[in-house]
Amino acid sequence: MNLVAELMEVAAADTDVLRSLDASGDRFALARDVEFLLIAPDPEKAAIVADFINDFSYGIAVVQDNTQVLVTVHMPVEQSIVLCISGFYTALASQFGVEYDGWGCVAQAQA
Secondary structure, eight states, X not given: OOHHHHHHHHHXXXXXXXXXXXXXXXOXXXXXXEEEEEEOSSHHHHHHHHHHHHHXXXXXXXXXXXXXXXXXXXXXXXXXXXXXXXXXXXXXXXXXXXXEEEEEOOOOOOO
């Protein structure tokens, strides 16, 4: 699949997550820890991706279970913001030959 098609697919999935959060009464403008998951084919690739993310301060990346890179970014989840960050991780995954598996967070209903 080409990158533009991947970005379109991810944007639709991201919008579904936002709808779910909205149904929970989320206030999108409130900052919270948002987790983005990348899955590498091997531990070496996972370490390279995590190091790249940490070296350039794109988030706080940790390798879990040898091949999963969990990236935490403290941010609001307003649609224009979260779709940009999710799109970035989609493109990054494409560049590094890993899989982007989406994002998640805890709904924030109060200030």
